[in-house]
Structures are given as C-alpha cells and as structure tokens.
Amino acid sequence: MAGSSVKPTPLLKDELDIVIPTIRNLDFLEMWRPFFEQYHLIIVQDGDPSKIIKVPDGFDYELYNRNDINRILGPKASCISFKDSACRCFGYMVSKKKYIYTIDDDCFVAKNPSGELINALEQHIKNLLSPSTPFFFNTLYDPYREGADFVRGYPFSLREGAPTAVSHGLWLNIPDYDAPTQLVKPRERNTRYVDAVLTVPKGTLFPMCGMNLGFNRELIGPAMYFGLMGDGQPIGRYDDMWAGWCMKVICDHMGWGVKTGLPYIWHSKASNPFVNLKKEYKGIYWQEDLIPFFQSAVLPKECVTVQQCYIELAKQVKEKLGKVDPYFIKLADAMVTWIEAWDELNSSGEKSSKSTSK
C-alpha cells in the first residue's frame, strides 16, 4: 500500500452518523475534515429556520431546521426542544445508522501530550466496539486496551465484559463547569490529559456531557432523549444530564456498559456564565432531588426493551418528581411522546424526508 493514494476506509463508515446541533455556519468542520469528511453528518439547526447555515464544501450531510422537525413529527414535534442544543436528539431519531457521534460546534481537534492531533471519532469507535466492565472495577482501567489486562483478583467469569452502549469523551481547555463554578473560577482550564478509558460501574451515576459523545444507537438510542429545555421551558443546560441519568439507569438494568475518559476534544470557548446561571438555577436545586430519584429507581424485570424501560421511567418521573415541580409532569409526557415518535420513525424502513441534502 506504500505510495498508494487510496484513503483507508474509515471505521464504521456506513454505520455511523455524526450529529451536530448548531445556530451558525459550520466553519469548525474545517479542522475536523480529515476525520469527519468520509462520514455522513446530520445537522440539526436550532433557532430561526429562515437563517441559512453554511456547511463547508465536501461534506456529506442532511440538515433539519424547526420547520422540518414540525413537518416530520407533526404534533409530536412538541417533544423536541427549541432554542437549546437539546434539539440534537432529533438527529438520533432520524438517523438509520447503528452508531451516533455527537459534537458541539465549538469543539476542535485536541492534541495528545506528544503533540499529535487526536482522532476523537476513532477512539469513540474503539470504545464502543470493545466491551465494558460495569460489574467490577479494574484498577488498570480499560482491560481490553493494548498493553493492559485484568489484574489479579478480577473474577474470570466477568472478563468477557458487557456490550458498550455509550462512550463519553472529555474536553481539554474549557472544562464543562456549571455557572457557579464558572463564576468562581473564570480562568480555570483543563490541561491534564488523563490517558485512560474506564467503565462507570453499575449503580453509579455520572454527569454525561453531550459535547463529545458516542453511542450505540441500536442498543440505547431510544433512551437518549435530551428532554424539554430552552424556549418555553423553565430550565436549560440539563439536557445531556437528563439523558445521561435516564440512560445509565436503563443500561444498568439491561446489563450494558458506559465508558468515560478518552477521547479529548479542544473546547474553545466558555459560554456566558450569567446566561448559564439563568438557565441552570432551577436545575441546580432540582438535581438534589433528581439524583436520589435516579439512584433509587428500579425497573421491573418485565421491561426487556429500552422503550419499555423508558416508558416505565417516565411513569416514575411523573409520580415521584411531579411533586418537585409540575415541569416534571410535562417532561414525563414528553418522554412518552418521544418514544412514540421514535417508534414511528424507526419501525418502517422509510427514511424521513429532509430539507437539504448533498
């Protein structure tokens, strides 16, 4: 192959969509060109649908704006958030691929400590294609990685691991802090490259950030609902958190794994902490009730599909979190609508129409 100009086929080329929520021209894709160009992009345009989003030449994409979402989902479009990056989950719904990678448009290619550009997507794919270890902790981190293995004392019956549903990547430069922490530590930057991937153990919740996230859509897609955020809602910036907590409870029930760690992307710009505080402040006190709720949530054995699990969770949200705030009753209803819409779009072999294609 030496001297050949044939590009190697990228991993999972025909099995993975990249989902990008945005309100602006996607110039950030230029830096990702060598890594993303051979994949298909699903762009979910947030905000004013009359605005034209420019996508750099050479990318294969479909783009949905609010009008498309309303047309495709009809009344069920109410479950998709507006003026919030939570709208990205519409892209998960219309994809027909096995895997999804989603990334924010203010994220750039990071460098590893040797100065090499990090192919984040490739690392996510590695994470998703190798098993997880949710039932017992391996002190040398990912035992399936080259040069590593299970350590002494790790039960042999658990060494086959579990299917991996989610790969949660991290961020160099601007860390994913909440508004109070942003306000207190405006200059803090994440400069530490931790060369590890690890499985979040069964029974443990974590804060899932949607900035740099891969998942197996065939396994866990219907649980990746990013909730009701933004326009007309009392809360923002909890879309990915909500999805992460629901998803984790369901993965634990189904016996699937969730990884966090590598790959890093370069998060270029901190969002405005004052704006964030306004979006977050209800979430900051609600989460004190949400975490105990999700920590103690139990799904009955009868729930054997993600859809069944999710509908059951919606029921429990309504019953138990409805007392915290009426917002959660509305959210629980939207969770049910989301599953109905998911099944509608995903039961037939038909591909939903789109406004722009290349």
Add this chain to the structure above:
Amino acid sequence: MAGSSVKPTPLLKDELDIVIPTIRNLDFLEMWRPFFEQYHLIIVQDGDPSKIIKVPDGFDYELYNRNDINRILGPKASCISFKDSACRCFGYMVSKKKYIYTIDDDCFVAKNPSGELINALEQHIKNLLSPSTPFFFNTLYDPYREGADFVRGYPFSLREGAPTAVSHGLWLNIPDYDAPTQLVKPRERNTRYVDAVLTVPKGTLFPMCGMNLGFNRELIGPAMYFGLMGDGQPIGRYDDMWAGWCMKVICDHMGWGVKTGLPYIWHSKASNPFVNLKKEYKGIYWQEDLIPFFQSAVLPKECVTVQQCYIELAKQVKEKLGKVDPYFIKLADAMVTWIEAWDELNSSGEKSSKSTSK
C-alpha cells in the same frame, strides 16, 4: 529558606508508619532514602526468625519476627499468616500512628513522564488528607486536585465529599497479574502513566493490591486484616484481595471513600507464575463465590464501629462461605481473633515490646 540546609519536615512525620513485610535484607530502601528516611518503619520479618535482616543505616525502625509475634499475641498469633506477605498486617496492629503506608520490598521509585522521581508517599498522603467522592462519579476525576473541580451536573450537596479511608497506588513495569495472565503474557509491562486519582464508587468492589497502599489506620485499621495465607493454608496471594473486599464493604457502610490511581511505584520483578498458580488456584475459583457474597453483603445499622462491622462480616463469612469450603470457617474464626488481638493491643496506651529498635 533559599540556601538553607534545613530539610522541610515531611508531611505527617509523627503520624505515619511505613510497614514492610520481608524475608531479605532491605537494600531496596536505599532508593527510597530521600522519601522514607524521616519516617518510622515497622518491618515484619516473614519466615525463619533466626535469619538476620539487614536494614541500611540511618533508618528509624522496629522489626518483628515470628517469635516476636508469638510472644506479643500469645495464642492469638494464630491469626497472623506465616510464610506469606499477609503477615504485614501485624505491623498495622502494633503501630500507634494515625496513618499507614505499606510497600513491598521489590518496589522501587518510579519516574513520571517528565522523568522526575515520584514521591509515592507524598501522593498517598495527599490522597488520604483530601476527601473522596463515593456517591457520584466526577468525570474529571479527583475534583479536589489543583486545576480540577466538580463538573456541571454534580450535585452541590455532595461536593464536600467523604473522609478518605484508603489510597490504593499503582505499579509501572510489572503489572499485578494473576498466574494465568502472567503465563499467557510473560512479556507484558505496564508503561502507561495515567495521571489520575479517582474514588471507587460506593457499591463497587475492586481488586486491592497490597504492594503500594496507604490507609487511615484510625478510621479503617481493624478492617485491614490480610487473612490466613501461606504456611498451613490452602491459599496464597489473596491476602490483599480479602482485605480489600472486607474493607470496601465496611467503608461503603460507614460512608467513607477509597481512592485508586496515583501514585505509581516501579515494580521490579515478576514473581514465579508456577509458584503463584499453586498459591492461587483455589482462590481463582473461590473468588467466583466471594465476589457475589461481598457484592450482596449488607451490614445492619447497629454496626457503628469498624470492629462491629468486621465481627458481623465474619459471622456472614462463616454462614455463607463456610458452605464453599471449610477454610472459610477457619478464616471467619481468625477474623474474630484478629479483632480481639487488635483491641487488646490498641485499647491501652502501652506500646507493645519489640525485638529490635534503633
């Protein structure tokens, strides 16, 4: 202070003992001199008590051989293993300090990726003096470390953390593999320096290795019993695992944290895999029962001290693991003896006598 020849007082100088189990002269201490010399060492001599163990000049130490252990504990000495590094836990018992650091005599000073020698003890002390986060996972690892914090979505009520009971350090070069893995991968070396400390979440078990281990003796000391191993026992190389599983169940019950990750030491030499296989093989199949046992072990609310927890755990070991093998009945009795001996040595203000002191 520039130009001063006064050495800075090492952290916790009067509050920490270093415990070393050994069968040979402690030449390895030469490399540790700059880091250990100002601390007190407790050396537990394993095997033939007539053999003289040489300790390099300048170290402050006490040394116990089998005769000392028998003399100090009387009939209760039966709970301390012979011809196995499990004997090290005798050192935890006779110490009167708040913290313990224990290290194997084939472990040397490792270097970080910048080529600097790693002060492992200093990192353990940092780990032990800062809180843990067992109740929720922080994706940027230790939130108390400089340059890090809790990420968005981490409940504020949990940000004070929990007291840290144990700091489990790792190993570069020879990884801590079981005999089958050693046999299959004789050339594997751990070369990956993962720059992270993380809390093993509540409810999650892990394989605790005794090679490079710090703990708060005042908090968790009575649970750090390394079991019956070696001479006259059907098993070896599960001493630290046993302690780790018992300790973790008790820390989870008490609301304390256990950290793993940094610091690394340089593990110089793999032990003989054939000898290890002989020691381990019963453990390898027993652990398939042990892990579910410890994963489902529940301690009643009435257990409010580590001693009470440990006695209760011994009872459950006898009841439930006694069916797996009669060895566990003997082990459960030894667990009770250990607590009796611990309380005997630790209730009065008297310091137990020793054979050698410097």
